[in-house]
Amino acid sequence: MADKEFTYSDISAHATKKDLFLVIHDKVYNASSFVDEHPGGEEVLLDVGGQDATEAFEDVGHSDEAREILEGLLVGTLKRQEGDPKPKSYEPGSVSSSDAGGLGVGLYALILIGGVLAFGAYQYLQTKQEST
Numbered sequence: 001m002a003d004k005e006f007t008y009s010d011i012s013a014h015a016t017k018k019d020l021f022l023v024i025h026d027k028v029y030n031a032s033s034f035v036d037e038h039p040g041g042e043e044v045l046l047d048v049g050g051q052d053a054t055e056a057f058e059d060v061g062h063s064d065e066a067r068e069i070l071e072g073l074l075v076g077t078l079k080r081q082e083g084d085p086k087p088k089s090y091e092p093g094s095v096s097s098s099d100a101g102g103l104g105v106g107l108y109a110l111i112l113i114g115g116v117l118a119f120g121a122y123q124y125l126q127t128k129q130e131s132t
């Protein structure tokens with residue numbers, strides 16, 4: 001059963017609480033039995049019912065336990081067809097690495113400003129000492 005192939009149009013027919021398919025990383029999961037137990041609530045699962053939920057799932061940063069539950073719900077794989085939405089290319093860390101870049105520049109600026117201030121303070125103390 002788990003090696004069955006589904007197209008997006010197959011999956012989109014399973015979008016109700018009692019019959020709920022989700023696509024995560026090109027695998028197809030039947031979340032119907034889990035909807036009531038989901039700690040994040042049933043609404044979010046119903047929102048992505050019959051669709052690609054990769055981004056929604058990964059954005060939350062689900063635990064390994066959540067991923068294990070997911071494996072238990074596996075029913076098959078996604079069969080892409082022409083005209084299907086593009087695969088959701090979720091790259092872990094892509095957001096934080098660009099954040100880190102921003103932080104890097106900020107950090108340099110901070111060190112530079114700190115250096116200038118320290119130099120200024122040093123000069124100030126020097127001239128003060130000379131005048132006494």
Ligand code: HEM
Pocket residue numbers: 022029031034038039040041044045048053056057060061062063064065066067069070073
């Ligand atoms: C069948 C797929 C899913 C499974 C098996 C699943 C499982 C879980 C589990 C076990 C937790 C508890 C925390 C953890 O272990 O990470 C959780 C929390 C959560 N999930 Fe999911 N989840 C699924 C899909 C989704 C989707 C598509 C969303 C969409 C946004 C979502 C949103 C959340 C949120 C917001 C929480 C945090 C709840 C809280 O801590 O208050 N989940 N999920």
